[in-house]
Amino acid sequence: MPARVDRPAPLNPDVGDKQMTQLIAGLALIALAAILGFYGAQLARTGLTEISGESTQVADATSRPYVFVQNARLEIPHEPSVPVRVSFDLRNTGTMAVSGFFKDFTYYFSTDPEQRAFLYGDAAESMFSLAPSELQGAYFFPSFVMSSEKLAALNAGAARLFFYAKGQYEDDQGNTYDLPFAQMYHPAVNGNLVICPDDISFK
Numbered sequence: 631m632p633a634r635v636d637r638p639a640p641l642n643p644d645v646g647d648k649q650m651t652q653l654i655a656g657l658a659l660i661a662l663a664a665i666l667g668f669y670g671a672q673l674a675r676t677g678l679t680e681i682s683g684e685s686t687q688v689a690d691a692t693s694r695p696y697v698f699v700q701n702a703r704l705e706i707p708h709e710p711s712v713p714v715r716v717s718f719d720l721r722n723t724g725t726m727a728v729s730g731f732f733k734d735f736t737y738y739f740s741t742d743p744e745q746r747a748f749l750y751g752d753a754a755e756s757m758f759s760l761a762p763s764e765l766q767g768a769y770f771f772p773s774f775v776m777s778s779e780k781l782a783a784l785n786a787g788a789a790r791l792f793f794y795a796k797g798q799y800e801d802d803q804g805n806t807y808d809l810p811f812a813q814m815y816h817p818a819v820n821g822n823l824v825i826c827p828d829d830i831s832f833k
Contacts, residue, residue, distance in 0.1 A: 695722050695728045695762070696724040700719050702823040703820075704716055704815065706822075712775070713771065714774055719768070720760060720767075721765045722760035728760050728800060731798060733753060733754065733755040733795065733797075734751060734752060735756070738792045741783070741789045747833065748794065749832075750794070753795075794826070796811075814826050814830070
């Protein structure tokens, strides 16, 4: 009896076309997923989010202004009848331009070592504007005259001298930030002014 040989069934053209169509569709879906995955990663890195077809730009936490006071100095004139002058620098280390103001610049000479709260006086606003990375000099001209007796009391620790003001600045998007100015006399530092400690308050 001759051996039986199983012959492969003839290919059905319709079935072959259908399989080829499914293969092409599958490859297309894989390619589309890869493209969407790539661009999805790009969008995530640039801070753009998309939900239900609506896109919003996520604010970069570093895209804001940072303005601070530095190099505050008390300038005491040689003439005994001329008031002192306070000079300082304003620096914007952020990435946005700002406009701002100081108001109610006040000085207070205190001989009470226990006094911790001080009131603001009334004084006009002083405006400023700063570009990103800009440094700007500023001055405060109080009417305080430093006599030799007052200077001796300050240097001996028998008195304290404060300079303070309310400050605020605003960025291009309308966000506002407080910028208080609070300095006090110190005989042992260059410029004779230091930032007031936390237990000192102004109101």
